[in-house]
Amino acid sequence: MEHYAIKARVSGRVQGVYYRRATQERARQAGLTGHALNLADGRVEVLLCGPREDVRGVAQWLWQGSPGAEVSDVAIDEIDLERGAPVDFTTG
Template sequence: MSKQCIKAWVSGKVQGVWYRRATQEQALQHGLTGYAKNLPDGRVEVLLCGEEEAVRAVTQWLWQGPPAARVSQVSLEEAAPRDPDAFITL
């Protein structure tokens, strides 16, 4: 299997609804590393690194998010491969 990193920007009602924590849980369940952080403009930035199939599964989940979230847009771009030690939320 090949590894990849994807950076995502998630728009909508995604701050103050446990979006980052739920993303962390999804990523850890799929064996991914990366981060999720709030941006000043109300979006959440997510970096997912790991096996291509697992990254794809979590990027699809980003459209759903936790129950209180209302996702309106997810923008994706490939990111330079990284190997952080753990998934963190900021």
């Protein structure tokens, strides 16, 4: 299967509000791999890999996030996976 991948940087109130875990659950439900990581500047980085339409669907959901989240921006870049897609979706 050909993989499509994006890296998103999510700004707002997204740390300490279950955002990474909710993103992991949503991505796994869609059959995607990647990660959700807290960044030192308060944002969350999300890597989504999988079929294009599924990636786009979860990327749109990033604007909503977990119930306690207040998302102010989602900056998305398409990326090439030099070493292939991750085999799971992890949080760090």
